[in-house]
Amino acid sequence: MKVTYYLVRKNTLVSETVAIIIPAYKPDYIIECLDSIFSQTSLDFNLYVGDDASPHNIYQLLQSHQYLDRLHYKRFDENLGGSSLVKHWERCVSMTDGEPWVWMFSDDDLMDPHCLESFKEALQAAPGYDVYKFASSKIDRQGNVLRRNKFPDVMSTEEFLNIRLRAQEESYMVEYIFSRKAYKMVGGFPQLPLAWAADDLFWSKISMKTGIKSINDAQVFWRYSGDNISSDKGSSTASLKMQACYQFIEWIYGQKRVLHSLENNNLPIKWFLHQLGTLKNSLSAVEVWRIIGKAWRFDSIIHFRAISYLIDTRITRWVRKYL
Known part of the structure; x- marks a missing residue:
């Protein structure tokens, strides 16, 4: 495959060097994103921008940036994000x-100026983790904060899943x-449709050995712009999202140690039905019940649970609580 690329000087690798990767497609906020990266108080990183055959001239935008000589840019001729974001x-x-x-x-998110410095401090103070996690805020197009998320200082895989499956906090890639070593050991990113829930599954897999260490004195800002897959609820998208949700809970049910360490063994199926409830208006009735029937292998009373999730009344909310 033909690739156009622009390669410049990189840092000498040391034990703490970070590869910051931007899978780029959208042009609207990429300069603001780069500004936040190059405002870091620690510059011990290499920055890579992978242009997913964007119809926008991403490289022309990058040429105007004052830190162009610190970038490694590559444009791919084939767009993969539309068919397999994970690839x-x-x-x-x-x-x-x-x-x-x-x-x-x-390409549209931001980071605190001291994120990398806080990461280096965490590596020294709490070494041995395969995953380190910043606090986060969800922002809108204008940068206004919509919600804040903060996780415990240290989490096991099971504790992370308890939080995510109960939707107690939001989590972003x-x-x-x-x-990198742990990334290779788990075989890379899970191949889930639209990469939906792929990050939660990836963190669950990669944290099984060491857990997750939170860095709550620094945060990133995830932009809910209306252009994200999160905001797309079209019928084809909804169907693919539910396929991904099924694969996510299939993995959980296959991990008996993880499943039995959750606060409730029914938590995965309840999460699955909650996802279905948010997407039901984009799916036909036949598709909804086909999805429910497929998940019957995990829960023999899923049809009863499903009624309480799909018909939102005071009575069904009471039923949902106890089923």
């Missing part, structure tokens, strides 16, 4: 140069820095 993530990782730590960022 685009993986080819962006393959651009990097063996840095021991990887940070998948985004850009919050995490992970070990």
Whole structure:
């Protein structure tokens, strides 16, 4: 495959060097994103921008940036994000140069100026984790904060899943820095449709050995712009999202130690039905019940649970609480 690229000087690799990766497609906020990256109080990183055959001239935008000589840019002729976002993530990782730590960022998100410095301090104060996680805020197009998320200081895989499956806190890909070694050991990113829930499954897999260490004195800002997959509820998208949700809970049910360490063994199926409830208006009735029937293998009374999730009344909310 033909690739256009622009390669410049990189840092000499040390044990704390981070590969910051931006799988780029949208032009609207990318300069603001770069400004936040190059405002870091620690510059011990290499920055990679993987252009997913964007119809926008991403490289022309980058040429205007004052830190162009600190970038490694590559444009791919084939767009993968539209068919397999995970595969685009993986080819962006393959651009990097063996840095021991990887940070998948985004072309419209922002980071605190002291994120990398706080990460280096965490490595010294609390070494041995495969995943480090920043606090986060969800922002809108104008940068206004819509919600804040903060996780416990240290989490096991099971504790992380308890929080995520109960929707207690939101979690975004850009919050995490992970070990390249552990990334390879788990076989890379899970191949879930639209990469929906792929990050939660990835963190669950990669944290099973060491857990997750939170860095709550620094945060990233995830932008809910209306252009995200999160905001797309079209019928084809909804169907693919539910396929991904099924694969996510299928993995959980296959991990008996993890499943039995959750606060409730029914938590995964309740999460699955909650996802279905948010997407039901984009799916036909036949598709909804086909999805429910497929998940019957995990829960023999799923049809009864489903009624309480799909018909929102005071009585069904009471039923949902006790089923």
